[in-house]
Amino acid sequence: MSALPRLSTIFLAAITTLVAVLLYSPLFVPIVSSFFTISHGSVDWSSPTLSTYVALAENHDMLVALRTTLIVGVCTVILSVVSGTLLALYYHGRRSGRSLLQFIIFLPFLMPPIISGLALLIFFREIGLERSLLTVVIGHTVFVLAIVYRTVLMRLQSMSRTLVEASYDLGATGWQTFWRIILPNLSSAMVGGAILAFALSFDETMITILVTGTQSTLPVRLWAMMRLGFSPDINALVALILMFTVLLCVLAARFLIPRQVATERT
């Protein structure tokens, strides 16, 4: 596309920059302002400080919420990676029932979270399951399962079928083929899926509010704080969560982009 006239190139560049600034600059405001004090409802730009972060670290409720978030995240990751991988393995190469299963798995991910959350809430009440961290973990797993399933299935599909055939051909049993060939080739997809699942669980708010008991996770805590009024440590919290999420996504990308394209099907 080198043939574009110079003027239109400049015009396109200007539009692109404008859109990028409008869309993404709000994200940077809390990060920047978290390093300044706020007095009388406006940011005091004259003296950079880390005091908001100190206040955050001393906020006991916040630390408890962070711990809860991590517990939920880890449990969700374990549950969703195990079940997502099993589902992907079971349905890989099987035609019947696969599209229905995929539809069901993707439904909670695509539906408005409030609908998924309400459905879960009603379900838990009907079967008499008390709202607790367990129900939160179940809710999160239902929500993120689609990501893990999809990630693992994609890797399975890109894996050359002859790898499995070669393993059998060399005398391996089905069990040996699974542990020594299939699983190692899936592991990076599983790690990538796990990181994405953790990031989603970490940020998830709506379903959590509906199905949690007395304990709140970090985003829920943040939401509660917002209702009471804007305090400076919210900026710090938003900045931290944002950076953490970005870090997770970068990590996930590293695991999910195939390292060796060359060996797979020429």
Add this chain to the structure above:
Amino acid sequence: MNQNTDLLTLRSVSKSYGTVPVLHDIDLSIKDGEFLTVLGPSGSGKTTVLRLIGGLEPLTSGEIRLDGQDISRMPINRRPFNTVFQDYALFPHLTVSGNVGYGLSVRHVQRKEIARRVAEALELVQLGRFADRFPAQLSGGQRQRVALARALICQPRLILLDEPLAALDLELRRQMQVFLKSIQREIRTTFLFVTHDQEEAIGMADRICVMEAGHIRQLGTPHDLYYRPNCEFVARFFGENNLVAGKLGPVQGELRSIETALGRLICSISDQPHLKAAAEGASAYAAFRPEALHLADAKDTDNRFSGTISDLAFAGSSTVATIAAGPDNAAQRLRLRVPSRVDGSALRSGEAVSLSFAPHEGHLVLA
């Protein structure tokens, strides 16, 4: 190793995918220690034959016998055969030695023993220095040799090779052909090599099995197939050939005449009893190679006809002339191959020529 004992026998083997038949009643014997090439165009069922033998696909009917024992139902991981796959199928997460040693380690061979045999196998394929590399760090030719080492380390009775050279460039392919053949001689193992490239087949095989549309068309030495093709398909598929349609005439000892648009041609039928037995007047082709055809001189009385050179193509060591022959010099297109000369060919485009081939260099195939 006795080249006369049958290692593996396929008896009326058929295979269908759903309702689509891909192999019809195949009978094939593989001799112990031979290099057998299965040659055919794509869709001829040649890869299916290999997959059935390897156990990668179940038979629809018929049986496969190893040393006389039926192994049709034996699971793939118990068959004493190993395969070199077309895409090599190297395990990307294992090093070269991990790949080569895999077949031994799944059989719980001791570590020391595995290390020793892996080193030996890598030495054999000249990859000793690459033991710790990953497949992605190797070139195509190197990967191919890893795949070969991985297959032969288990000391299989038969090594199955599924178009292993298809992905390599021409020069490398030639080198690998020589290399494969020398390895086969060294380890004295039976090779079943599947390819669509007839040049590859001629270069390596002890015997060639030509397949088309799920049938075996001919099984024989490269020399047999080249000079005594038994059907039109083999005559056309295997090397360049001139085929002239006609009706069979009477038998004269080891020769038989055929009436064609180029007049009466006399061809050899030695060692081909079915041609001797064929009825007079039956449709057949006279087949003669471009290099057997030559400009006629006074001595040539048989198989003499005239034509016009319509095209000349320089092909390095030889020059190929396309000739229009037959009534009005239009009925038949023939190819003539003559050695090239530095001062230019003696032939000129548009020139009328008189041509001939010796009766013992002409052959017959039934239509």
